[in-house]
Every structure is written in structure tokens, then in C-alpha cells.
Amino acid sequence: MFNFRTFVKQALLAATLAFGIGNASAGPTYHVDINTSQFSGLGSVDFVMSGFFGASGAIATVSNFTGALGEEFDRSGSVVGALPASVSLANTMMFNSVSHDLTLGGMFGFDVSFSGDFLTVPGFGSTFSVSMYDALGDYLTQSVSVVEFSLIPYSVDNDAAVRYTTDSIVRVAVPEPSDLLLVLTGLGLVAFVRRRATRAAR
Numbered sequence: 001m002f003n004f005r006t007f008v009k010q011a012l013l014a015a016t017l018a019f020g021i022g023n024a025s026a027g028p029t030y031h032v033d034i035n036t037s038q039f040s041g042l043g044s045v046d047f048v049m050s051g052f053f054g055a056s057g058a059i060a061t062v063s064n065f066t067g068a069l070g071e072e073f074d075r076s077g078s079v080v081g082a083l084p085a086s087v088s089l090a091n092t093m094m095f096n097s098v099s100h101d102l103t104l105g106g107m108f109g110f111d112v113s114f115s116g117d118f119l120t121v122p123g124f125g126s127t128f129s130v131s132m133y134d135a136l137g138d139y140l141t142q143s144v145s146v147v148e149f150s151l152i153p154y155s156v157d158n159d160a161a162v163r164y165t166t167d168s169i170v171r172v173a174v175p176e177p178s179d180l181l182l183v184l185t186g187l188g189l190v191a192f193v194r195r196r197a198t199r200a201a202r
Helices: 004-024 179-201
Strands: 029-035 042-051 059-066 069-076 079-082 086-090 096-103 107-115 126-133 147-152 161-166 170-173
Touching: 029 126, 029 147, 042 059, 042 069, 042 086, 069 079, 079 096, 086 096, 107 147, 161 170
Parallel strands: none
Antiparallel strands: 029 107, 029 170, 042 096, 042 126, 059 086, 059 107, 069 096, 079 086, 126 147, 147 161
């Protein structure tokens, strides 16, 4: 006999586990802090996703931007969304970017996460970089990029990897991935449903 309540519980559980699996296929979220307190005046920031021909698909999602961000003044390639909320840059072209004005002299922060075929499909790697400029258009630091993430695709011998290099004004933190929390939530829901079903059967 069809039991609607049991069906709804099982559908909810399946949706929760499917959501967890989808998130588990994405890489961790990196939090980037940029300290521009030694600089002043107006400047700009470029977020760039670069992929060469034959690169495994990759998407960089920048979100939770904090700091004195100004207007967007340039965008090219595969870019979706808008800062300070969220913007995603895909490596569909050699150069995919979004540029903003900003006021220097304080802290800037954002989260960045990476997803796409590079996690499971062999190919060439991609690069996500952030560059900052002063009012004259000169690089803010001696490094061209204040932070650069290299996306190394999956291969038969190795899992996909994300490696980064930073300038001294940048600190990158890798918060604990939420994947474990999602799995534990799913297992908790399984236990809850089974316990309720056992009680109802008595």
C-alpha cells in the first residue's frame, strides 16, 4: 500500500544525499584576505580565469567579497554574475576576466571555489589569478598577480589538485570543507527515518 508520508520522507532524504554528492564533487572553498593598508587612493582589481586549448573544463566562483569595491569597468569571456555577491569565470577561452575599481588602504576579502571537469577529466590545467593596480595602472606589488591558483586536472596517476602562490600582502585560508557535514546530515536523516519507521511499526 502506498504511504504518502513515507514517500515524502524518502524523497527528502534522497534529495539531501544528492545535494551532498553534488557539493562533494566541488573542491574546497578558499578564503583570500588582501591587505592594502600600505597603499592609498584609487586602484583596481582584475579576476582572471585562463585556460589553454585542451584544458579540462574549470569554473572559479568568487563570492562574499568584502572591502571598498567600486564599479565594474570591464568584462570579457565567460563571466556570469556580479560582485560583491558572486561571479563565476569559466575557462572556455584563453582569457576570461572581470575588473573593478576599488579604494585602496584597507582589507579586501573574498571566497573562491573551483568546480568543473578538471576534477574528474584529464587534460591541461588552468589558472585563476587576481591582480591589483594603482591609479596609474601599475601593478600594486612586484608580482604580476597578488594570488594565483593553478588548477591541475585529474590524471590516471593523481587526483585533481589546486595549488596557489601569493604575494606578501595576501593570506589564503582553507576552511574545513562542508562535505563531511553534509554526509553526517544525510546519515542523521537516515537514522531518524529508520527510527521513526521502527516506532510506527510497533
